[in-house]
Amino acid sequence: MPCLQRADTSAARLTPAESRELDQRLQKRQVKEFMNVFGNLVDNCFSACVDDFTSKALSGRENGCIARCVVKSMSTQTRLGERFGELNAAMTAEMQRR
Amino acid sequence: MSFLGFGKAAPSSAEKIAAVENELKVVAEMHSRMVKICTAKCLDVTYREGELSKGEGVCLDRCAAKFFEAHQKISDQLQKETQARGGGFMS
Numbered sequence: 001m002p003c004l005q006r007a008d009t010s011a012a013r014l015t016p017a018e019s020r021e022l023d024q025r026l027q028k029r030q031v032k033e034f035m036n037v038f039g040n041l042v043d044n045c046f047s048a049c050v051d052d053f054t055s056k057a058l059s060g061r062e063n064g065c066i067a068r069c070v071v072k073s074m075s076t077q078t079r080l081g082e083r084f085g086e087l088n089a090a091m092t093a094e095m096q097r098r
Numbered sequence: 099m100s101f102l103g104f105g106k107a108a109p110s111s112a113e114k115i116a117a118v119e120n121e122l123k124v125v126a127e128m129h130s131r132m133v134k135i136c137t138a139k140c141l142d143v144t145y146r147e148g149e150l151s152k153g154e155g156v157c158l159d160r161c162a163a164k165f166f167e168a169h170q171k172i173s174d175q176l177q178k179e180t181q182a183r184g185g186g187f188m189s
Contacts, residue, residue: 013114014114014115014118015111017111018111018114018115021111021115022115022118022119025115025119026119026122029119029122029123029126033126033130036130037130040130040133040134044137045145048143048144048145049145065144065145067148068145068146068147068148069145071148071149072141072145072147072148072149072150073137075149075150076133076136076137076141076150076158077133079150079155079158079159080129080132080133080136080158080162081129083158083159083162083163084129084132084162087162087163087166088125088128088166090166091166091169091170094170
């Protein structure tokens with residue numbers, strides 16, 4: 001997930017007080033975003049890894065799968081985060097050029 | 099794209115802050131959707147390995163690029179179609 005930074009894409013000019021207010025809101029949003037990522041992670045890894053309901057405890061296989069899923073998902077987040085940043089910057093530049 | 103200050107009084111504090119926050123919200127949502135979709139399209143669902151394989155990594159890069167390109171094309175086309183249909187597509 002990209003850090004919610006303020007690129008200077010908005011026409012709004014903010015006073016220091018407004019800036020502080022915005023930063024507070026962005027922090028809240030950041031937390032919400034993290035919970036969203038976490039939720040997706042659980043949904044995704046559970047759906048992919050858990051399919052044996054003959055027991056109510058996760059099997060060794062399922063545990064291993066989940067652990068690998070988490071690591072892989074985080075690597076994916078990082079990689080896509082980088083690509084997104086590059087592509088978004090390019091798109092923004094293109095839109096401003098038009 | 100900002101619609102602030104078109105022929106009316108200067109935007110209030112609340113409006114300015116909301117505008118910036120909204121812009122970032124849109125970007126964050128796009129990122130979230132892209133991750134979800136590209137994960138589904140590129141990653142091995144059996145999670146046999148904890149590391150991204152080279153193939154998966156390259157797939158993710160390409161998926162991201164195509165996602166943005168599709169986003170742009172659809173945006174452009176939607177605008178054209180909307181105008182062609184007289185400004186409304188919900189009718």
